[in-house]
Amino acid sequence: MAKKVKGVVSALLLSLPVLCQAEVLEVLAGGFAVRHAIQTTASPAESWALMTGHIDEWWNPEHTWSGSAGNLYIRAEVGGCFCEHLPQSGADQIGGVEHLRIIYLQPGHEIRFDGTLGPLQTMAVQGRMIWKIDATETGSAITFIYRIHGSLEGGFDGIAPAVDGVIKEQLERLGQRIGKR
Numbered sequence: 035m036a037k038k039v040k041g042v043v044s045a046l047l048l049s050l051p052v053l054c055q056a057e058v059l060e061v062l063a064g065g066f067a068v069r070h071a072i073q074t075t076a077s078p079a080e081s082w083a084l085m086t087g088h089i090d091e092w093w094n095p096e097h098t099w100s101g102s103a104g105n106l107y108i109r110a111e112v113g114g115c116f117c118e119h120l121p122q123s124g125a126d127q128i129g130g131v132e133h134l135r136i137i138y139l140q141p142g143h144e145i146r147f148d149g150t151l152g153p154l155q156t157m158a159v160q161g162r163m164i165w166k167i168d169a170t171e172t173g174s175a176i177t178f179i180y181r182i183h184g185s186l187e188g189g190f191d192g193i194a195p196a197v198d199g200v201i202k203e204q205l206e207r208l209g210q211r212i213g214k215r
Contacts, residue, residue, distance in 0.1 A: 058198050065159070065183030066194040070202050072209040075173035082142045082167055084212055085176070086110045092211040097152060097200055099131050112139050116147060131155075134163055143167055150182065154197070159184030178205050 059067040074081060084091065086108045095103040098118055105119040114136045120129035134147035147163040154161065164179045180201050186193065 058194050059179075061190050061194045063189060064185070065181065066190045066197070067179065067181040068194070068198040068201055069177065069179045070205045071175060071177040072205055073170065073173065073175050074209060074212045076212045078142050078167045078169050078174045081174045081176055081212060085165060085167075085208060086145065088211075089116070092208040093204055094207060097204070108136075110136065110139060110141070110145070112136055114139075116149075134161075151197075152200070154182065154193075157184065157186055159186060176205065176208065 057069055059069050076084075087110075089106045089108055090103040093103045093106055095101055098106060100118055100120050105121065106116070107118075108114070108116050115132045116134040116136075118131045118133060120131060122129060132149065133151055134149040136145060137148045138144065138146035144164065144166045147165075148161070149155075149163075150157070150159055150161045159182050161180060161182045163181075164177070166177045166179075168175045168177075178201055180197065182190070182194075182197065
């Protein structure tokens with residue numbers, strides 16, 4: 035009986051994404067870097083499709099300018115973007131925001147972005163984000179790395195943990211969404 039229970043528990047654990055491994059890699063006078071990783075039973079192709087084709091299904095709408103993750107999209111091509119439509123009531127035109135621009139694309143494996151998210155856009159900083167998928171024996175490993183550099187009055191000590199938390203949350207939400215497939 036104990037062997038059966040252990041086998042069932044092991045199977046359940048393997049079918050779920052592993053908790054997000056997170057860390058602030060460094061905080062320096064000129065910037066900071068954060069890294070987050072998850073393991074999932076989804077294939078790299080499944081992970082890629084959800085990451086790039088359905089960001090509205092996993093990105094927290096509280097971290098959008100419009101308040102709706104349904105306005106987010108990724109145009110997965112070099113020069114494309116992680117963007118957001120900004121609908122305005124009564125307006126003939128839709129506004130928008132480019133959160134990150136794609137500077138490197140290896141479909142199914144890696145996407146590199148240039149730019150800054152959220153309030154970082156208003157600061158004298160620049161960023162590079164990497165989303166990477168590696169095949170594993172049981173599915174895929176997904177890693178997000180975000181590096182910010184520039185000049186910030188008062189330094190980066192205060193903002194690095196907040197950015198770390200936001201990036202961690204998004205990857206955890208991606209892992210939860212993949213786990214539902």
